[in-house]
Amino acid sequence: MEYYSSHITKLIEQFAHLPGIGAKSAQRLAFHIINMPREQVKTLTDTISQARENVRYCKICCTLTDQEICPICANDRRDHTTIMVVENTRDLAAYEKTGKYEGVYHVLHGAISPMLGIGPDDIRLKELMQRLQTEDIREVIIATNSSLEGETTAMYLSKLIKPAGIRVSRIASGVPVGGDLEYIDEVTLLRALDGRTEL
Ligand code: ZN
Numbered sequence: 001m002e003y004y005s006s007h008i009t010k011l012i013e014q015f016a017h018l019p020g021i022g023a024k025s026a027q028r029l030a031f032h033i034i035n036m037p038r039e040q041v042k043t044l045t046d047t048i049s050q051a052r053e054n055v056r057y058c059k060i061c062c063t064l065t066d067q068e069i070c071p072i073c074a075n076d077r078r079d080h081t082t083i084m085v086v087e088n089t090r091d092l093a094a095y096e097k098t099g100k101y102e103g104v105y106h107v108l109h110g111a112i113s114p115m116l117g118i119g120p121d122d123i124r125l126k127e128l129m130q131r132l133q134t135e136d137i138r139e140v141i142i143a144t145n146s147s148l149e150g151e152t153t154a155m156y157l158s159k160l161i162k163p164a165g166i167r168v169s170r171i172a173s174g175v176p177v178g179g180d181l182e183y184i185d186e187v188t189l190l191r192a193l194d195g196r197t198e199l
Contacts (some may be wrong), residue, residue, distance in 0.1 A: 008034065034044040060131070063107040064089045072096075076147055079103045081138040085128065085157065087111050087145055095143070098186045101193065104129065104139070111149035112156055118149075120156060128157075132164060139167040141196055158199040169196040 004012075015026035033041060033117055057063070058070035059084075065071070072078060072092075082103030086092050093107050111122040131137065140161055144150035158168045172195030184192075 014019075017124050020039075023199075024135075058107075060108055061094055061105050062109065062127055063105060077102075082135055082141065083128075083131065083137055083139070084143050085139040086143050087150065087153075091143065094184065095189060095193075098190050100190055108144070108153070111147070111151040111153040113146055114150070116149075123153075125160075129160065132161060132166060137166055139169060140198070141171065141193070143171045143193075154199070162199070168199045170199050171196045 003009075011030040011033060012023075012026045015021050015029045016023060018026075021029070023138050033044075036044075054064075054066055055064050056068075058065045058073055059068050060073040061070060063070050063072070067074075079102045084095065084101065084103055085106045085108060086095070087110060089107055092107055095101050095105075096102045106124070108123040108125065108128070110118060112118060112120055112123065132140070132170055140157070142154045142157055144153045144157075154170055158170070161168050171192040
């Protein structure tokens with residue numbers, strides 16, 4: 001038997017597919033939407049569609065952006081010989097907020113995890129290797145998380161890049177183990193960057 005209208009049931013199902021949303025939250029969100037003014041619901045759905053339609057991967061660093069080349073890669077005043085490798089665009093944003101990092105980035109969109117079956121080909125690693133071959137790069141700073149996956153990725157990257165004669169460094173372990181970079185305060189991030197060690 002259906003407890004709700006089929007529309008509400010469908011809405012709850014859709015919300016429940018989203019990360020971090022359990023059955024209870026999905027239900028709460030669905031009822032919230034039903035009670036919202038129609039105009040506000042339209043703005044919400046339009047915003048979602050437009051974001052999905054218009055956001056793409058930067059051709060150079062793979063971050064999420066509105067243009068073909070993101071504003072960081074397009075900025076001549078950045079140091080294009082230093083690449084910081086991060087797991088996702090949120091981590092990039094965390095470092096950008098400090099306003100102290102002048103190099104550019106590469107966003108992997110994930111980390112290697114043998115346990116979850118995520119291999120090197122499942123993240124944006126090929127794109128990074130291509131950059132290292134075609135651009136003049138002096139240093140690659142590996143700023144993946146200090147989780148098992150982040151460390152595995154760092155080791156893998158270092159083994160891959162070092163033979164090319166490019167300096168590879170790892171941000172200091174002041175970043176708490178398993179901590180997502182985006183939740184760490186700016187001072188800790190900068191300390192981790194300044195205290196990076198060569199691999
Ligand atoms: Zn870019």
